[in-house]
Amino acid sequence: MGARDGLGAMPLYVNLHRIYNELAEAGVAAGAPLTPEQLFPFDQIHYHGTDAVTHAAETLQLTSESRVLEIGSGLGGPARFLAHTVGCHVTALDIQDEMHTIASDLTRRAGLAGTVTHVLGDALSYPFPDPSFDAVVSWLAIHHIPDRPRLLERLRQALRPGGWLYVEDLYARAPFKGDDVADVKHVLYGVTMTGVEEYQREVNAAGFTVVEMSEMSGPWGAFCAERAAAWKAAADRHVRVHGIETYATLEGFFTTVQRLFERGSLGGLRLLAQVPKETKTTE
Ligand SMILES: C[S@@+](CC[C@H](N)C(=O)[O-])C[C@H]1O[C@@H](n2cnc3c(N)ncnc32)[C@H](O)[C@@H]1O
Secondary structure, X not given: OOXXXXXXXXXXXXXXXXXXXXXXXXXXXXXXXXXXXXXXOOOOOOOOHHHHHHHHHHHHOXXXXXXXXXXXXXXXXXXXXXXXXXXXXXXXXXXOHHHXXXXXHHHHHOOOOOOEEEEEOOOOOOOOOOOOEEEXXXXXXXXXXXXXXXXXXXXXXXXXXXXXXEEEEEEEOXXXXXXXXXXXXXXXXXXXXXXXXXXXXXXXXXXXXXXXEEEOHHHHHHHHHHHHHXXXXXXXXXXHHHOHHHHHHHHHHHHHHHHHHHXXXXXXXXXXXXXXXXXXXXX
């Protein structure tokens, strides 16, 4: 998908080079090797940064033997964090060319190309290998993807019997009204936004057993309010590092997401589901 069509036009994705601005600001020369730790403050495009990924690793009891598939892997932040801290192998799938190119560059420079494999493709059509993954993980990506029942069916088929699905995602906590409808569509690129019951029904219908469905709206709303305030408070610094256009685009994005959470229409959830151990069907 081209960087500036549809999804690529979303405010969060139009200035992906801002991670290189941050590395330059930290004194890392262009193209130079770096440590994964130097990236973690900037490469996690979800809420609560690496803490959220640690929670997944602990919940899933990942080990260096685990084979993990990440859907919508962005700049590669969660995948590199898992590979670096747990040592598991992560296949990191993203649909955007530019995202994939930057993620691959950062992973190579961080010395993790042996444990993180970046793949470019659409989760609705990418040919996943034989059902071999121990876990599928995804942060803040599934609401971008149009056909969730089909996606969930494909993810179930990619998992071994007894394998796990761990998702953090946005959902419609209450019907979106007025300006919120356009903001969800164009600012969040929220293509698939349903209530939590429908979400859970689709996960079950795809053949998973839902183990946990946690409400994250409160902590995520607070995180987004703090994020917007911190961005504005450091406006001079961010304009110097990223330029006024990137600063303003992100200020608009952070403010809109904060408002959607505060209005109570936008919600967040964490899902844990498992493929049954013996009854997995083949097609
Ligand atoms: C909010 S970002 C999250 C990135 C990463 N999970 C993280 O937490 O840092 C969502 C990502 O999902 C990707 N995405 C959206 N639709 C996709 C699809 N159909 N297949 C694969 N990736 C997709 C986007 O390109 C974007 O990089």
